[in-house]
Amino acid sequence: MSKFWSPLVNDLVPYVPGEQPKMANLVKLNTNENPFGPSPKVIEAIQAELNDNLRLYPDPEGEALRQTIADYHKVQPEQVFLGNGSDEVLAHIFYALFQHGEPILFPDVTYSFYPVYCGLYNIEGKPVPLTESFEINPEDYRQPNGGVIFPNPNAPTGRYLPLEQVEAVVQANPDRVVVVDEAYVDFGGESAITLVDKYPNLLVSQTLSKARSLAGLRVGLAIGHKDLIEALNRVKNSFNSYPLDRLALAGAKAAYEDEAWFRKCCDGVITERERVTEALEGLGFEVLPSKANFVFARHKEQSGEALAKGLREQGIIVRHFNKPRISDFLRITIGTSEQNDALIKGLQSL
Numbered sequence: 001m002s003k004f005w006s007p008l009v010n011d012l013v014p015y016v017p018g019e020q021p022k023m024a025n026l027v028k029l030n031t032n033e034n035p036f037g038p039s040p041k042v043i044e045a046i047q048a049e050l051n052d053n054l055r056l057y058p059d060p061e062g063e064a065l066r067q068t069i070a071d072y073h074k075v076q077p078e079q080v081f082l083g084n085g086s087d088e089v090l091a092h093i094f095y096a097l098f099q100h101g102e103p104i105l106f107p108d109v110t111y112s113f114y115p116v117y118c119g120l121y122n123i124e125g126k127p128v129p130l131t132e133s134f135e136i137n138p139e140d141y142r143q144p145n146g147g148v149i150f151p152n153p154n155a156p157t158g159r160y161l162p163l164e165q166v167e168a169v170v171q172a173n174p175d176r177v178v179v180v181d182e183a184y185v186d187f188g189g190e191s192a193i194t195l196v197d198k199y200p201n202l203l204v205s206q207t208l209s210k211a212r213s214l215a216g217l218r219v220g221l222a223i224g225h226k227d228l229i230e231a232l233n234r235v236k237n238s239f240n241s242y243p244l245d246r247l248a249l250a251g252a253k254a255a256y257e258d259e260a261w262f263r264k265c266c267d268g269v270i271t272e273r274e275r276v277t278e279a280l281e282g283l284g285f286e287v288l289p290s291k292a293n294f295v296f297a298r299h300k301e302q303s304g305e306a307l308a309k310g311l312r313e314q315g316i317i318v319r320h321f322n323k324p325r326i327s328d329f330l331r332i333t334i335g336t337s338e339q340n341d342a343l344i345k346g347l348q349s350l
């Protein structure tokens with residue numbers, strides 16, 4: 001605390017990202033990065049941008065990339081918003097598209113950045129309890145609110161809500177924006193982007209950090225009705241006109257142009273996820289059904305904290321949340337088969 005801080009900063013409770021340890025040879029399964037690496041075509045595209053043009057500002061509208069993404073998802077470019085990672089996109093959504101005088105609904109167990117954005121903008125967040133089995137019940141979102149947001153698949157549970165049920169939440173809130181955060185949708189889910197032309201109150205956010213292996217490039221997006229996108233552009237252009245640099249714009253475009261690589265990485269993660277799930281169950285874990293690139297699991301006897309600590313002593317890092325309802329769970333990112341073998345062996349020894 002300092003006398004120079006604004007009262008708002010004094011009260012901020014910032015998000016704590018999963019750690020990025022500096023030690024070598026770690027089995028790093030704590031931040032849901034993709035183990036397979038970006039497409040070689042992405043690297044080539046970025047290298048081609050490493051030239052004298054870097055003295056020039058990038059395209060503030062990211063037009064070429066928006067066109068590529070629009071074609072990919074069969075929408076119009078005016079329906080696509082780009083940001084510096086989906087975290088930035090989400091921040092603008094909270095500011096631009098939620099009604100600040102009323103509570104914003106999101107699951108009680110979910111991405112922990114949502115309450116942080118509420119704190120940043122001084123809006124009320126209202127956690128809606130997941131069911132006993134950690135599922136979203138669409139009926140619970142029929143209550144007065146200033147907007148709704150949930151990840152699908154949810155994080156950190158990995159549980160997926162079928163598209164008809166997503167649609168039920170959207171239909172139940174025709175006067176409010178419903179945001180579906182699809183950071184993990186490519187690992188077995190079905191995107192709600194197919195519904196955006198039907199519902200002007202539906203906004204879908206996605207990221208290139210997970211299925212497209214580009215967490216380090218910081219590219220996220222939102223797709224919805226053009227009026228929603230215009231609101232986001234108003235905020236963006238009141239904050240930072242150039243959220244995506246030249247390298248990010250070029251690399252992201254190339255990522256969408258290499259469908260084969262994308263499919264191969266997703267399939268690889270899915271295959272390994274099923275193998276890890278079976279192995280964990282064999283070791284006495286309850287594993288929630290996951291459609292993400294991680295699993296959420298608790299042991300029938302050992303505490304989550306002790307397991308996370310025991311793994312860390314062996315150089316294996318997973319995520320443990322010391323929070324109500326989930327303190328006995330570990331969130332384990334699906335790694336390469338070698339990393340997953342190390343995880344399983346590590347757990348066997350505990």
Ligand SMILES: Cc1ncc(COP(=O)(O)O)c(C=O)c1O
Nearest residue numbers: 085086087111151183207209220
């Ligand atoms: C549910 C969810 N949404 C959004 C993000 C943010 O991703 P990024 O800012 O890398 O696009 C994450 C990252 O872990 C996430 O888990």
